[in-house]
Structures are given as C-alpha cells and as structure tokens.
Amino acid sequence: MLSDVMEDYLKAIYQLQARTGPPVSTSAIADTVGKTPATVTSMLETLEERGLVAREKYKGAELTAEGETVALEVLRHHRLLECYLAEHLDYAWSEVHEEADALEHHISEEFERRVAAALDDPVVDPHGDPIPSADLSPLDEDDATPLTAHDVGSRVVVSRVSDRDREELEYLADAGVTPGTVLEIVDIAPFGMVTVRTEDEAEQSLPESVADAISVRPAAEAGAAAGPGEVTDA
Amino acid sequence: MLSDVMEDYLKAIYQLQARTGPPVSTSAIADTVGKTPATVTSMLETLEERGLVAREKYKGAELTAEGETVALEVLRHHRLLECYLAEHLDYAWSEVHEEADALEHHISEEFERRVAAALDDPVVDPHGDPIPSADLSPLDEDDATPLTAHDVGSRVVVSRVSDRDREELEYLADAGVTPGTVLEIVDIAPFGMVTVRTEDEAEQSLPESVADAISVRPAAEAGAAAGPGEVTDA
DNA sequence: TAATATTTTTAGAGTGGTCTAAACCATCTA
DNA sequence: TAGATGGTTTAGACCACTCTAAAAATATTA
Ligand SMILES: [Mn+2]
Ligand SMILES: [Mn+2]
Ligand SMILES: [Mn+2]
Ligand SMILES: [Mn+2]
Numbered sequence A, B: 001m002l003s004d005v006m007e008d009y010l011k012a013i014y015q016l017q018a019r020t021g022p023p024v025s026t027s028a029i030a031d032t033v034g035k036t037p038a039t040v041t042s043m044l045e046t047l048e049e050r051g052l053v054a055r056e057k058y059k060g061a062e063l064t065a066e067g068e069t070v071a072l073e074v075l076r077h078h079r080l081l082e083c084y085l086a087e088h089l090d091y092a093w094s095e096v097h098e099e100a101d102a103l104e105h106h107i108s109e110e111f112e113r114r115v116a117a118a119l120d121d122p123v124v125d126p127h128g129d130p131i132p133s134a135d136l137s138p139l140d141e142d143d144a145t146p147l148t149a150h151d152v153g154s155r156v157v158v159s160r161v162s163d164r165d166r167e168e169l170e171y172l173a174d175a176g177v178t179p180g181t182v183l184e185i186v187d188i189a190p191f192g193m194v195t196v197r198t199e200d201e202a203e204q205s206l207p208e209s210v211a212d213a214i215s216v217r218p219a220a221e222a223g224a225a226a227g228p229g230e231v232t233d234a
Numbered sequence C: 001t002a003a004t005a006t007t008t009t010t011a012g013a014g015t016g017g018t019c020t021a022a023a024c025c026a027t028c029t030a
Numbered sequence D: 001t002a003g004a005t006g007g008t009t010t011a012g013a014c015c016a017c018t019c020t021a022a023a024a025a026t027a028t029t030a
Helices: A004-020 A026-033 A037-049 A065-088 A096-103 A109-118 A166-175 A208-212 B004-020 B026-033 B037-049 B065-088 B096-103 B109-118 B166-175 B208-212
Strands: A053-056 A060-063 A155-161 A182-188 A194-198 A203-206 A214-218 B053-056 B060-063 B155-161 B182-188 B194-198 B203-206 B214-218
Touching: A004 A026, A004 A037, A004 A060, A004 A065, A026 A037, A026 A060, A037 A053, A037 A060, A060 A065, A065 A096, A065 A109, A155 A166, A166 A203, A166 A208, A203 A208, A208 A214, B004 B026, B004 B037, B004 B060, B004 B065, B026 B037, B026 B060, B037 B053, B037 B060, B060 B065, B065 B096, B065 B109, B155 B166, B166 B203, B166 B208, B203 B208, B208 B214
Parallel strands: none
Antiparallel strands: A053 A060, A155 A182, A155 A214, A182 A194, A194 A203, B053 B060, B155 B182, B155 B214, B182 B194, B194 B203
16 A cells, blocks of 8 residues: 555655656655655655666666556546546636645545546546556657747647646736647747737736646647547636 | 544434434444444544543443534435435435445535425425425424333334345345334234334234334324324335 | 756655554453 | 552653754756
C-alpha cells in the first residue's frame, strides 16, 4: 500500500516530467510538493526502493513504468473528481482543484467507476487536462503551446488552463476564457501583458501570470468547434 | 487540526457512549478502532491534553463537549456521504459504509453543504441512523429497542439496522427488511433465531446475529406510515 | 582553470502513531 | 480478606515523514 504522501510525490514527478522531460530535479519536486529538498531526497530513496522511481544521485529522478501507472491513477481520480464536482455538485471552475486534491487518495475503485459512469467517461477535466483512461495507458503528448508563444493576429483555441491558482481561474472565468474558447491575439506588450479578443465580445487584457496559465492550439480554418478532446466544463 | 486517526477515536467513543453511557473502557475503544489497548491509552492521553476527552485512570474515558462536537461532525459527514452514495451514485445499502468511512475525514465543509443540499437535508441515513444537523447540536435519545427484546406476536416497525456488517445487510436486503419495514414477530427460538412476517409477504427466519442488528419501535395502531424520522433509503 | 555559487545529500533530531512485553491496579472469588 | 484474574498503563522500541544544519557535489563565472 502506498501512502497519500507518496502518491503526491509521484503525481508531482509525473507532472514535472510532462513539462520538462526527465530527469526531474530534487528542488523542483520540493517546490511542487511543498517540502524541503532534504525531505524529498529521503522520500526519493524510499520510492526507489519500492521500484517507483529511478534515480541518479545529484542528477535527478524519473518515474519507472510502475511509478507512472500510480501517477496516472491519481491523476485519473483527481480529474474525474473535478469533473464530477463541477457537473453534479455545482462547484465553480475555480473551486474544484483543492477538493479533488483532498479526495483523490481516498476514493475506492468502485467510486471511480461510478463517477466515471455518471459522467459518461469524460476525456478532459474542467481545465482542459486529459483524463487517463481506466486502463491507465500513457497519455499522448500534448500539442498545445503557451498562449504567449503565438504571434499577434493569430486565432487560437484555448486547450488547457493551469489549475494551480484559484484567482487566475476566477479572472479567466470573468473574462469568458475557458477551454474551447476561440481567441484572437490582439497585442503582446513588452512585459507580458496579452490582449485578446473573444469570439463575439470585447477585448480582454490579461496580466502576464494569467496569460502564462493558458495553453492553446491554432484555431481550425473552418467554422467547426474545438478539435480533439471535447470539453466537459461548467 | 485533528488527524483522521483522532477523528476515528472520537467517533468510536461517541458511539460506545451512546450504547452503554460513559465512561467507555479502553478495551472497548480498542476493539472498535482495531488497535491495541496500549495504543488506545496513549491516544487517550493526547486527546485529553487537547481537551477532547475526560479521563480517569483505570476507569475509562468520556467525551468533553468539544470532543462530542467533533464526533458529531464526523458522523454527519459519514451519514450524509452514505445517503449521497446510495441516492446519487447507485450504491447498494450494504456498500456505502466503507466508502463513507474512507471519505468522511477528507471532505470540506463546502462539500458537506453541497451534498446536504443535493439531498434536501436528510435526517436519517440509509441504515436509519440519525444525521446530526449542520449546527452539530446533540442528537436526541433513540427510542428504538432491539428486535429480540419484543414479544412474540407484536407488530413493530424497523427503525435502525447496524451498518457494521456487510453480509448482514445483504441478508436483510434480500429479506426485504429495511428501515421503515413493518414486521410481525412470529417466533423467537431458544437460541436467538427470530421468525418475522413482513407486511404482505411470507415469513422470514433471521439468524441471531442478523436479528441483533435490528432496532425497532412498536408499530402505530393506525394505518399511517413510519413515525418520526422519514427514511431516505435505496 | 580556479574560485565561487548553487544544488543535493548526509547527519541527526523530532513528532505522531503504533506495537510488544512487563508492571500495575481493581475487582471478583474462594 | 487474600489471592487470582483480567483489564489498564508504562516502558521501550519502531516506522513514516519531516525538519535544520552541515558536508559534498555540481554548475557557474572570472
Ligand atoms: Mn482508480
Ligand atoms: Mn484540473
Ligand atoms: Mn462538516
Ligand atoms: Mn450508516
């Protein structure tokens, strides 16, 4: 049996790996899980003994196949819970993350199945993040890129929004920017402030930190809606 | 902040107190929480330091007002969850207890409110146990008595069923005996086997352990349904 | 390359929760 | 009323997780 603490470490390593690729540094993990680097080193040792991470001293850590499966399991719980809270318990977009963080370690497989069934097996969570399938097969690469990496004038569709900061999410909810929203980039100011135009609305100026939370894909030429991955959002 | 372990001890003490009155013995707590008596002694010390239990060495323990409030909080979570699982996630009567046990320590007050709202503020759980109100005021005494304490020939209505044993619950579900069911006691055999007749069905013989799990009230003379406390059952 | 700065690990300690074994206390029985 | 009995507490240990401070390794910069 794995403790919820261990599950959190594995989840953190998975998510860091997804961004920057392996190996993942001790300090990056420490920042993510909110512990000291010394604590992380010691936990990585026990995780290594259990065959969940591979590790090279002073270099960094990487999930084993087994470790990745555990991480995917936790992520599936987290994201199904986020969907369920938004869809069936009337939570706002910005509220689901913390509740899911607390619950993800404590639901049974039965609960997972029933929640997935109640939601009709969703494939993305309210923030646009993909939900691992029940068999926990690896998630495919994400083709979305940061909003700020696109040119002024281009039309993009919002793919994912980082669920880490509640205030950013509330800001975006007010601005009408959620996964699936089509944006035209009007301006990118020197220090990161991004101005966008939503489909049939006025312009919005997004502070750097908020803009950084948004991942997008190029908008399809034709009039059709969002591409792969439907949105299960509130 | 209280750990989930502490919450479990307080819940156990509360439930033991409700049956036999204070004080509660170390060994009774140990049996309930599944730890050794030595472990319980040491936990009772820390609970006492925190002002949650009062204790007399070698005599037993008793909840303080504050400890009782915590216990009621946990019980409210547990029983609301049981209702929700049965009502909205299609769990069977016999399945809800374990899931609720795992979740009860990890839901937020926000979650509690939303679940209560989704259920329309239920007052009893699927086993007939009362749900503490949101303000956590003390539960009133239970007027139900064990089925086996009643005379042969009397008509009674099932008030509560112990939710501890899954198999017993499945047995009773098959037999059509749930909170609110009206029974006539047909026979009580020397070694505890109880035979009952359900309203419009055949007779059922219940093994001693199953019969012991049932609490009942005398059936009202008139034709009306169950008395105080409606049933929120699946 | 040598000195310096940063990151990582080690050393050592502390907390919370648990156990076993031994001592202790209260009560029941002879 | 004096054991014997059985429940309770103490003593001592252990494990999981965490921290701070110091040492070691790596990376950066001059
Ligand atoms: Mn699962
Ligand atoms: Mn999310
Ligand atoms: Mn509560
Ligand atoms: Mn119950």
